[in-house]
Structure formats: C-alpha cells, structure tokens
C-alpha cells in the first residue's frame with residue numbers, strides 16, 4: 001500500500017495522526033492554515049476584552065477578566081506550539097499575522113463599547129468557540145485535538161462567567177438591562193458569523209471533512225449554537241435580534257434569519273470596524289517586545305540552549 005493509501009486508511013479507521021507520522025503535504029498545509037488562524041484569533045481576541053481590565057466595576061470582576069485574558073494568551077501559545085509540530089516556522093507565522101496576510105476570527109474586529117459587551121463575549125463568543133472546539137477535540141491531528149480538550153475546559157469557565165455577568169445586568173436596573181440588551185443586539189449576528197460561510201460557500205470544508213479535521217460542517221455547528229443559546233436568552237428575558245427566529249417542531253431546531261454575508265466578507269477583507277486598530281496593536285506589541293526576544297536570544301547563545 002502506498003503512503004497516501006495507508007494515510008487514508010488510518011483516517012478511515014479513526015486513528016490519530018501524530019507529528020512524526022507521514023502525512024500528505026496538503027493535509028499539513030490545511031492544518032497550518034487553520035491552526036495558525038486559530039492561534040492568531042486567541043491572541044487578537046485578547047484586545048477587545050483587555051481594554052476593559054482597568055475599567056472592571058469591581059475587584060472580583062477585574063480578577064475574573066484578568067484571568068480570562070491571560071487564558072486566551074495561553075491558548076494562543078499552546079496552538080502556536082501545535083503549528084510548530086507541523087514544521088511551520090513560528091517567525092513566519094507571526095509575520096503573516098502582522099502583515100495582514102493571515103486571517104483571524106472576524107469577531108474580534110468589533111468594538112467593546114460597554115461593560116455588558118464583556119459578558120456577552122463570554123456568553124456568545126466563548127459559547128460559539130466551545131461548540132466549534134468540542135468538535136475539533138476529536139479531530140484527526142493529535143496535537144490539535146489534545147490542545148482543544150484543555151482549551152475547552154477553560155472556555156467553559158469563560159462562558160459561565162459571561163452568562164453570569166449578563167444575567168446580573170439583565171436582572172438589574174432599567175439602565176443595566178438596556179445595556180445588556182444593546183450588547184446582545186450588537187454581538188448576535190457577528191457571533192453567528194464565527195462559524196464561517198454557509199456549507200455551500202465553504203471551499204475548505206469538503207477536504208477537511210474527508211480528513212476528519214472538521215467532523216461537522218459550519219452550518220451544523222452554527223445551528224447547534226443557536227439551539228443552545230435561545231433558551232439561555234429566554235431564561236434571562238433578553239431578546240435575540242432576529243424577527244425570523246422560530247422553533248421548528250418538525251426538525252427540533254430554531255430556524256433563524258439570513259446572515260448578512262456582505263458584512264462578513266467585508267470584515268474578512270479588512271474593512272470591519274476595528275481591523276486596522278487590531279493589526280496596529282499587534283504590531284506595536286511586537287515592536288515593544290523586541291528587547292525580550294533579544295535577551296532570550298543572547299541567553300540561549302550564552303547557555304547553548306535551543
């Protein structure tokens with residue numbers, strides 16, 4: 001059996017592919033693309049929430065937010081290490097983010113305007129990430145799958161703190177409830193876009209699903225997220241901003257309205273509300289970290305460590 005047929009047979013048997021195993025170049029390429037985009041998302045994802053650390057309304061909330069943003073950094077570093085197991089060079093992966101060549105999740109190009117946004121990000125954005133990543137925890141590439149198991153555990157805390165925060169506001173004063181509803185209105189549709197284009201317009205899905213990197217499609221996961229989230233919104237008397245939302249007795253799903261795909265593709269092209277700001281912030285951080293990289297390089301040279 002040639003290497004390719006053996007690889008396909010292993011995938012069909014549900015085996016996990018490990019870094020030293022033979023794999024087709026395209027499998028490697030797809031994983032580097034997807035995992036590096038994921039790692040970039042974790043790192044850029046620190047920015048919208050990080051802006052609120054100094055403005056958190058209590059010490060408890062500040063500690064929770066600080067820990068969450070720090071967790072996202074850990075996720076990014078963890079996944080970057082996974083990318084390196086595929087032979088990708090970390091410097092060039094970073095370079096692709098800083099120059100705008102590599103993508104990161106569209107969701108992080110929206111601004112965090114009020115404190116309620118912090119709660120809604122935990123609830124919706126981490127909630128969507130959990131739905132997506134629970135599937136990826138069973139993906140065919142071992143290091144990515146194992147990273148997802150650990151990351152999902154932390155994302156669960158993130159989601160719970162977000163929902164708790166929003167529930168508190170929703171049960172608070174009139175102004176607090178309005179602030180929570182406004183955040184839900186602004187983050188709902190961008191959160192649905194996190195799952196990517198609809199299946200018919202998703203060029204990477206067929207190959208990724210064949211290789212069991214993705215085990216479920218963009219639309220399937222999006223629907224699961226909608227089904228999970230509507231009862232949560234109802235429980236705290238917040239309204240999801242979609243007049244077409246309707247429970248379908250036949251399918252057991254919540255039917256929902258059409259996503260504004262023009263907006264999605266504009267954000268991907270770099271024209272979202274905060275794309276420019278996010279890239280500038282990452283470039284500034286990279287420049288400010290120059291002395292740390294230099295110190296590490298000199299230390300490694302002196303002590304002969306790699």
Ligand code: BYC
Nearest residue numbers: 038041042045104105106129193194195196202203204205
């Ligand atoms: N945003 O063929 P498709 C987090 C791109 S962070 C931007 O369906 P695929 C968190 C896609 O890359 C969670 N780009 O692609 C962190 C492709 O472009 P290229 C981030 C998107 O790969 C901090 C093109 O559109 N999670 O949880 O089959 C604080 C066509 O799409 C998006 C991950 O990254 C998007 N939303 O499926 C809080 C999970 N959607 O590369 C929370 C890992 C699509 O061909 N990634 N594109 O030029 C995935 O599961 C998949 O890559 C996607 C897309 C479902 C995102």
